[in-house]
Amino acid sequence: MGGGAGRATYNIARELVRLGHDVDVLTSGIMGFKNIEDLEGVTIYRVKAWRKNIHDCGLPGAFVYVFFAYFKLLKLVRKNDYDILHYFFSMPTGLLTFFPGKHKKIPYIVSIRGSDVPHYDHFNRRLELIHSLLKPLTKRIWNKAKAVVALSKSLRQTALETDPKQQIDIIRNGISTEIFKPLISDNTDKSLKLVAVCRLLERKGIQYVLAALAELSDPNISLKIVGLGNYETELKKLCKHYSLESVVSFHGYCKNEELPLVFRDSDVFILTSLAESFGIVFLEAMSCALPIIGARTGGIPGIVSEENGILVEPTDVEKIKKAILKMMHQPELRKEMGQMNRQKMIEKYSWRHVADMYLNIYYRSVNQKTVFQDVTTMALPEAQDLDKSSTPEVYDDMRL
Numbered sequence: 001m002g003g004g005a006g007r008a009t010y011n012i013a014r015e016l017v018r019l020g021h022d023v024d025v026l027t028s029g030i031m032g033f034k035n036i037e038d039l040e041g042v043t044i045y046r047v048k049a050w051r052k053n054i055h056d057c058g059l060p061g062a063f064v065y066v067f068f069a070y071f072k073l074l075k076l077v078r079k080n081d082y083d084i085l086h087y088f089f090s091m092p093t094g095l096l097t098f099f100p101g102k103h104k105k106i107p108y109i110v111s112i113r114g115s116d117v118p119h120y121d122h123f124n125r126r127l128e129l130i131h132s133l134l135k136p137l138t139k140r141i142w143n144k145a146k147a148v149v150a151l152s153k154s155l156r157q158t159a160l161e162t163d164p165k166q167q168i169d170i171i172r173n174g175i176s177t178e179i180f181k182p183l184i185s186d187n188t189d190k191s192l193k194l195v196a197v198c199r200l201l202e203r204k205g206i207q208y209v210l211a212a213l214a215e216l217s218d219p220n221i222s223l224k225i226v227g228l229g230n231y232e233t234e235l236k237k238l239c240k241h242y243s244l245e246s247v248v249s250f251h252g253y254c255k256n257e258e259l260p261l262v263f264r265d266s267d268v269f270i271l272t273s274l275a276e277s278f279g280i281v282f283l284e285a286m287s288c289a290l291p292i293i294g295a296r297t298g299g300i301p302g303i304v305s306e307e308n309g310i311l312v313e314p315t316d317v318e319k320i321k322k323a324i325l326k327m328m329h330q331p332e333l334r335k336e337m338g339q340m341n342r343q344k345m346i347e348k349y350s351w352r353h354v355a356d357m358y359l360n361i362y363y364r365s366v367n368q369k370t371v372f373q374d375v376t377t378m379a380l381p382e383a384q385d386l387d388k389s390s391t392p393e394v395y396d397d398m399r400l
Helices: 004-018 058-079 093-098 125-144 153-160 206-216 232-241 256-264 280-287 317-329 331-348 351-366
Strands: 024-028 036-039 042-047 085-088 108-112 147-150 192-197 221-226 248-252 268-271 292-295 309-312
Touching: 004 024, 004 042, 004 085, 004 280, 004 351, 024 058, 042 058, 058 093, 085 093, 093 125, 108 125, 108 351, 147 153, 147 351, 192 206, 192 256, 192 280, 192 317, 206 221, 206 232, 206 317, 221 256, 232 248, 256 280, 268 280, 268 317, 280 292, 280 331, 292 317, 309 317, 317 331
Parallel strands: 024 042, 085 108, 108 147, 192 221, 192 268, 221 248, 268 292, 292 309
Antiparallel strands: 036 042
């Protein structure tokens, strides 16, 4: 569970346990982690998968995970009386819904996250080919689910290209504001420290940020790139080509508990993705009171506006340059944006709020209700949020 979906799964599951429910999480194993572990009341089961690293499962690893997860799922279902199953990613995890077993009698919901949706990542031709071949299965997984949940209005629109009649709820990600909090500092340094945190993939658009930095050629502007991925070698080649070795650094893998320290040591979060369903890392940076330079794509405009950041076209190097310079020369604006971001995270993006909305969907699904609302965990949310008045105040204990 190295990416945003992993962090979302854990935080939602933890909040559900705090609300009095029993939650098991079935996920892929990673070297150095226990096969069975209790984390704050959430039981984690890990099975074999040929993961490339903690942040990248890869297609072979994903399907190997499904194979071993199936047998573990059969055992868990025989042992525990689950009320509902929650599949994160319709592909490949949702393939478990086709396999025979007692789990087929349990109602399920599915969360679509981005890469599991056809047409989401046009830059991954191999993935798009697989989606085209498996599209009938994807539609069946969605159709049979009691609910399908997307992270943003943009992702829902992309999913509707595959099945225009599919009902899709929406729920944003959340943030741990008690962990991701700002550092009070009187730093008057004239430099500008940018930070990008993501899986290093071509569609994350960092190559265009590097091009902008090369044209700016300002030693007082630095960029720290945090994360791993198959595009890292190419990014390092670009840094060498642009002679950016002195201003761009590669941090590599960063543990979640260390990430707030990275944000606190930065002035601006920048990520100009060509495709981004939501981006939980944006919330984490905003909770640490960082202003944002983001792309006008996917779900990002739903959380970033001119009040708390700057939006650019992801491939427009000139606009990226202007955004960086604006942040560089207007420190008071950066401070105002950062304070607004922090307040926004506290008021609207707590994981408890997210868990409450998921719980509404679980309750609705288990009771065979088909009411459709814009709301929004076996690992195997931008439309209107759920009206809190429609959420039942008391739930019977559930087993997930």
